[in-house]
Amino acid sequence: MRVAFQGEFGAYSEEAIIMHFGEKAQPVPRPYLKDVFDAVENGEADLGLVPAENSLEGSIVRTFDLLLERSLKVQGETVLRVTHCLIANKGVTLGDVKRVYSHHQALGQCRAYLDGRSLEAVSWYDTAGSVKMIRDEGLRDAAAIASTRAAEVYDMAVLARGLESDNENYTRFFVIGDEDIGPTGNDKSTIAYIVDHRPGTLLESLRAFASRSLNLKKIESRPIPGRPWEYTFFIDIEAHRDEPLMQEALEELRESTNFIKILGSYPRVQ
Amino acid sequence: MRVAFQGEFGAYSEEAIIMHFGEKAQPVPRPYLKDVFDAVENGEADLGLVPAENSLEGSIVRTFDLLLERSLKVQGETVLRVTHCLIANKGVTLGDVKRVYSHHQALGQCRAYLDGRSLEAVSWYDTAGSVKMIRDEGLRDAAAIASTRAAEVYDMAVLARGLESDNENYTRFFVIGDEDIGPTGNDKSTIAYIVDHRPGTLLESLRAFASRSLNLKKIESRPIPGRPWEYTFFIDIEAHRDEPLMQEALEELRESTNFIKILGSYPRVQ
Numbered sequence: 001m002r003v004a005f006q007g008e009f010g011a012y013s014e015e016a017i018i019m020h021f022g023e024k025a026q027p028v029p030r031p032y033l034k035d036v037f038d039a040v041e042n043g044e045a046d047l048g049l050v051p052a053e054n055s056l057e058g059s060i061v062r063t064f065d066l067l068l069e070r071s072l073k074v075q076g077e078t079v080l081r082v083t084h085c086l087i088a089n090k091g092v093t094l095g096d097v098k099r100v101y102s103h104h105q106a107l108g109q110c111r112a113y114l115d116g117r118s119l120e121a122v123s124w125y126d127t128a129g130s131v132k133m134i135r136d137e138g139l140r141d142a143a144a145i146a147s148t149r150a151a152e153v154y155d156m157a158v159l160a161r162g163l164e165s166d167n168e169n170y171t172r173f174f175v176i177g178d179e180d181i182g183p184t185g186n187d188k189s190t191i192a193y194i195v196d197h198r199p200g201t202l203l204e205s206l207r208a209f210a211s212r213s214l215n216l217k218k219i220e221s222r223p224i225p226g227r228p229w230e231y232t233f234f235i236d237i238e239a240h241r242d243e244p245l246m247q248e249a250l251e252e253l254r255e256s257t258n259f260i261k262i263l264g265s266y267p268r269v270q
Numbered sequence: 271m272r273v274a275f276q277g278e279f280g281a282y283s284e285e286a287i288i289m290h291f292g293e294k295a296q297p298v299p300r301p302y303l304k305d306v307f308d309a310v311e312n313g314e315a316d317l318g319l320v321p322a323e324n325s326l327e328g329s330i331v332r333t334f335d336l337l338l339e340r341s342l343k344v345q346g347e348t349v350l351r352v353t354h355c356l357i358a359n360k361g362v363t364l365g366d367v368k369r370v371y372s373h374h375q376a377l378g379q380c381r382a383y384l385d386g387r388s389l390e391a392v393s394w395y396d397t398a399g400s401v402k403m404i405r406d407e408g409l410r411d412a413a414a415i416a417s418t419r420a421a422e423v424y425d426m427a428v429l430a431r432g433l434e435s436d437n438e439n440y441t442r443f444f445v446i447g448d449e450d451i452g453p454t455g456n457d458k459s460t461i462a463y464i465v466d467h468r469p470g471t472l473l474e475s476l477r478a479f480a481s482r483s484l485n486l487k488k489i490e491s492r493p494i495p496g497r498p499w500e501y502t503f504f505i506d507i508e509a510h511r512d513e514p515l516m517q518e519a520l521e522e523l524r525e526s527t528n529f530i531k532i533l534g535s536y537p538r539v540q
Contacts, residue, residue: 034385055498058331058491062378104374104393108332115304123374123393166495199485206473215469217499221328221489225436228325229487229540270499 003175004028004036004045007103010128010150012082016173017049020078031125033062037070040176047075048176054082055170057108059220063174064234067192067263068222074190074264076175083169084110086160087131087151088143094159101130102145110145110163131156172270181266187240188217188268191250194224194232194259201256202233208252209237212245234263241265273445274298274306274315277373280398280420282352286443287319290348301395303332307340310446317345318446324352325440327378329490333444334504337462337533338492344460344534346445353439354380356430357401357421358413364429371400372415380415380433401426442540451536457510458487458538461520464494464502464529471526472503478522479507482515504533511535 003025005013014027028045030036039045051060067074084106088097100107100114104123107114114121122142124130130144131154143159144150151158174190195201209216217236224230239246241262253260273295275283284297298315300306309315321330337344354376358367370377370384374393377384384391392412394400400414401424413429414420421428444460465471479486487506494500509516511532523530 053493055493056495058493061328121395125391168496168498170498172499199483200480202486202489203473203476203480206476210470210473213469216472218501219472219489219491223323223325223328225326226438228438228440229442231488 001047002026002028002045004030004039004048006030006033006036006050007126008128008132010131010146010153011126012080012147012171013049013051013173015147015149016078016080016171019080020049020076020175033066037066037072037176040072040178041070046177048072049078049173050176051105052077052172052174053218054105054109055168056164056166057105060105061222064192064220064222067176068232068261072176072178073180074174074266075177075179075181076266077172077188077269078175079170079172079270081169082109082164082171083147083161084145084163085148085151085158086143086163087146087156088159089135089138089140090157092140092143092157092159096141097143097159099142100145101134101142103127103130106145109165109169112165113163128153175266181264183240183242183265184267186268187265189237189239189241189246189265190234190263191237192232192234192261192263193253193257194230195257197230204256205233205253208249212249214239214245214249238268271317272296272298272315274300274309274318276300276303276306276320277396278398278402280401280416280423281396282350282417282441283319283321283443285417285419286348286350286441289350290319290346290445303336307336307342307446310342310448311340316447318342319348319443320446321375322347322442322444323488324375324379325438326434326436327375330375331492334462334490334492337446338502338531342446342448343450344444344536345447345449345451346536347442347458347539348445349440349442349540351439352379352434352441353417353431354415354433355418355421355428356413356433357404357416357426358429359405359408359410360427362410362413362427362429366411367413367429369412370415371404371412373397373400376415379435379439382435383433398423445536451534453510453512453535454537456538457535459507459509459511459516459535460504460533461507462502462504462531462533463523463527464500465527467500474526475503475523478519482519484509484515484519508538
């Protein structure tokens, strides 16, 4: 099974693929998040795995924007414990390092470490990709933030470990594909919707679920392009879309909204 | 009046300062958002101006994190129409440009333009700062995304204008300082709170405002470090904290929350 991910070999997303699917998965690297969606849509991969949120830095908003734009479904979720290392070319010491490259999410998770040492943070497209770049360019005054696995993949030195601001550092990923997954009895649904632009509509929309004891796990808002200060809401509800109470709630939700898209129902992990 | 902002001279934040305060303001540049807070706290500036949200890319989440951590208040808001230019050294043509540097928010607002031309996007700490860097380094294969004003400040060439994915591109800024601002009759409050970790609490918290016809303008969630999958909510309510109905709502909100911080009440612009 080919599973596309954003980044280079050694990225946290690749680690999450191996953890979730085991040895049967063949990870397929792609430079940008949209390329992961393209790979699955074009049949270059069977599934994709994309980051949804991090417990320190919050939502990966581009993933939600893409789920809204594209037709792929969320078919699963998985959670990876993330431990960041400072990685450099062999022979480079901590004192040599002036600049640190990584994905801006990883830089954010290590902000206290970087600030405390007055290291310049440079945002790069990928964690493992920044290790690769530092190796390819032979940089001696720079380091990357990535996983121990990335250091191994590119045969680089680990200067420090556990750079994240808090130990409780987890990233939640979505498995994306073109199938709707049936109910397992312990599921979650991710839903996007737009409420009418009048007072009280967000509250009404949430009441549709709460009045049926359907638990809201997460709410995220994203701006609507072309309609300043209006938002699409993304919610996670602890139920499968095929459950009767959920069907009722969605029916009620349709009364206070002018757009609903069920991004997927999938077995609950977290 | 000295007003600190994040970035270099020519940044959009500086433009917002001039628009909001006029000629009486003296803009004080600082490299990172936290330095803007520091500058006001240390008395190196009288006020600060920081981006809160963009109508295409969403919230500037680091601003909300800092408002939560620090003691400065939101004293005002202002909205700037943002038009992005592609800026390069003189003599450089569009065909020479391989990489484009800018703040990741600006890169996000111009994603369709960059993707359509297969330009590599490199995230930098500031829009105007990327223009300055390209000038200082004399780069001939790179350009920056920033304002026309940034091009003028650094005497650089504008290769293209209006790069944003949608014309309706606005950034909303907060004025921050150490004073509580009194009511004007047309105000807004920004409030951060954490609800108890049990089903239905978010709904309860919003009902405190909706049942009093206090209009919710925006809701944003941010993860709580050390407590994975729990969130701090940031809401904008159309009322001043001193208004009686708002006082009642805050009283009720305290029943379903274990943390409330009023980040500020200020004259409503948007």
